[in-house]
Amino acid sequence: xxxxxxxxxxxxxxxxxxxxxxxxxxxxxxxxxxxxxxxxxxxxxxxxxxxxxxxxxxxxxxxxxxxxxxxxxxxxxxxxxxxxxxxxxxxxxxxxxxxxxxxxxxxxxxxxxxxxxxxxxxxxxxxxxxxxxxxxxxxxxxxxxxxxxxxxxxxxxxxxxxxxxxxxxxxxxxxxxxxxxxxxxxxxxxxxxxxxxxxxxxxxxxxxxxxxxxxxxxxxxxxxxxxxxxxxxxxxxxxxxxxxxxxxxxxxxxxxxxxxxxxxxxxxxxxxxxxxxxxxxxxx
Amino acid sequence: xxxxxxxxxxxxxxxxxxxxxxxxxxxxxxxxxxxxxxxxxxxxxxxxxxxxxxxxxxxxxxxxxxxxxxxxxxxxxxxxxxxxxxxxxxxxxxxxxxxxxxxxxxxxxxxxxxxxxxxxxxxxxxxxxxxxxxxxxxxxxxxxxxxxxxxxxxxxxxxxxxxxxxxxxxxxxxxxxxxxxxxxxxxxxxxxxxxxxxxxxxxxxxxxxxxxxxxxxxxxxxxxxxxxxxxx
Numbered sequence: 001x002x003x004x005x006x007x008x009x010x011x012x013x014x015x016x017x018x019x020x021x022x023x024x025x026x027x028x029x030x031x032x033x034x035x036x037x038x039x040x041x042x043x044x045x046x047x048x049x050x051x052x053x054x055x056x057x058x059x060x061x062x063x064x065x066x067x068x069x070x071x072x073x074x075x076x077x078x079x080x081x082x083x084x085x086x087x088x089x090x091x092x093x094x095x096x097x098x099x100x101x102x103x104x105x106x107x108x109x110x111x112x113x114x115x116x117x118x119x120x121x122x123x124x125x126x127x128x129x130x131x132x133x134x135x136x137x138x139x140x141x142x143x144x145x146x147x148x149x150x151x152x153x154x155x156x157x158x159x160x161x162x163x164x165x166x167x168x169x170x171x172x173x174x175x176x177x178x179x180x181x182x183x184x185x186x187x188x189x190x191x192x193x194x195x196x197x198x199x200x201x202x203x204x205x206x207x208x209x210x211x212x213x214x215x216x217x218x219x220x221x222x223x224x225x226x227x228x229x230x231x232x233x234x235x236x237x238x239x240x241x242x243x244x245x246x247x248x249x250x251x252x253x254x255x256x257x258x259x260x261x262x263x264x265x266x267x268x269x270x271x272x273x274x275x276x277x278x279x280x281x282x283x284x
Numbered sequence: 285x286x287x288x289x290x291x292x293x294x295x296x297x298x299x300x301x302x303x304x305x306x307x308x309x310x311x312x313x314x315x316x317x318x319x320x321x322x323x324x325x326x327x328x329x330x331x332x333x334x335x336x337x338x339x340x341x342x343x344x345x346x347x348x349x350x351x352x353x354x355x356x357x358x359x360x361x362x363x364x365x366x367x368x369x370x371x372x373x374x375x376x377x378x379x380x381x382x383x384x385x386x387x388x389x390x391x392x393x394x395x396x397x398x399x400x401x402x403x404x405x406x407x408x409x410x411x412x413x414x415x416x417x418x419x420x421x422x423x424x425x426x427x428x429x430x431x432x433x434x435x436x437x438x439x440x441x442x443x444x445x446x447x448x449x450x451x452x453x454x455x456x457x458x459x460x461x462x463x464x465x466x467x468x469x470x471x472x473x474x475x476x477x478x479x480x481x482x483x484x485x486x487x488x489x490x491x492x493x494x495x496x497x498x499x500x501x502x503x504x505x506x507x508x509x510x511x512x513x514x515x516x
């Protein structure tokens with residue numbers, strides 16, 4: 001009898017675990033998968049928007065925070081229903097190839113070039129991101145790249161292309177392959193330059209030994225769109241749920257929440273709502 | 285250094301106030317890893333006993349494979365389980381990706397070779413004479429397995445602890461197949477990664493401390509079972 005007690009204990013534990021873990025079998029059509037970027041999650045914006053959406057519509061949102069590149073890859077395979085991403089060039093390709101049914105402007109903020117206060121490349125206060133990148137390359141100052149196909153990474157690569165420089169493989173150009181927060185930490189430790197979205201930088205600022213060197217270039221706009229994945233390519237895609245989410249994030253009430261987000265905690269706007277605007281008009 | 289103290293303070297605060305979100309995350313970690321460990325205990329010890337006690341050609345190759353499996357990288361397991369569970373994948377009809385159940389599956393895959401490998405070693409180091417004696421007394425094969433398993437209880441519980449330690453601490457598979465969804469599939473390790481990314485280092489440290497406390501509590505229970513009846 002006594003010898004069997006461990007076995008009994010294990011059995012009880014197993015039963016308890018089974019009872020606990022009974023998955024909440026929500027009907028599949030009430031679930032939507034939102035593939036988005038780490039910046040929307042890391043800024044805390046989604047923690048405000050998602051519960052409001054769930055309460056309003058009864059959908060259960062599975063938020064998968066990855067880079068924009070991976071989010072679109074999920075959309076291409078029908079593994080996500082709706083995308084909230086910030087990589088306009090890649091998004092246009094995505095739409096042209098018929099993977100999305102609708103793409104709507106949601107909000108924007110901006111990218112900034114940050115670097116050590118010592119500013120070896122001498123770019124502080126420059127108005128042109130392309131010019132600043134040229135100076136960084138010319139002075140061979142350390143530059144940390146995300147290197148992860150995220151929206152920020154795509155923007156950075158686009159600036160290098162515009163500058164006519166191929167930084168890959170250069171000694172002063174290093175790829176972290178990490179998210180924005182971690183890349184900023186690495187840049188701070190190694191005293192290198194990097195391109196960051198303003199929101200993540202502001203959130204981490206107090207622990208970083210980096211200052212804003214370049215900002216305000218129209219080419220540094222960081223524009224977010226919501227994309228509904230095309231259910232014709234993948235029948236399992238929850239098109240109704242995606243539509244509801246896209247309608248929600250572009251609705252006036254939600255847009256007001258987006259505009260006010262971050263003001264109380266960080267003392268500055270993190271996102272500017274744009275649902276009523278056109279992409280070409282931003283930053284003018 | 286100051287940061288670590290802040291983290292400890294925060295951990296203490298989260299624990300005494302029973303912060304509902306952290307409490308939920310901790311409970312889910314325990315549920316997912318506990319269930320995965322139990323599955324891997326049943327499967328790992330059974331298969332381990334089978335391999336340890338049976339004689340068959342290529343046994344060394346099998347044992348070598350199991351021992352390699354003990355070092356299975358969680359991200360690789362996560363990747364394969366994800367691909368299988370994709371909507372477009374072979375098990376997509378289950379709709380299981382990004383659920384706690386998927387995390388249990390991935391963690392069970394990680395823990396099973398650990399439990400199995402240690403079980404094989406534990407059973408193989410029992411004296412050969414014991415097996416002969418039990419068989420001579422007329423025991424059937426299943427009876428033999430049961431008696432030997434009881435005999436090797438100490439190292440077998442160590443196998444369970446190693447399995448649990450392997451999964452409660454892993455992050456790669458959990459974040460891939462669970463998705464770190466707030467209030468649903470967020471566990472202590474994935475929350476720690478996210479809070480680090482957000483620059484909330486105190487919270488990240490606090491979650492790490494809670495994770496250690498949880499692992500200690502579970503191991504305390506298992507150690508209690510293990511040490512209660514020492515074989516004379």
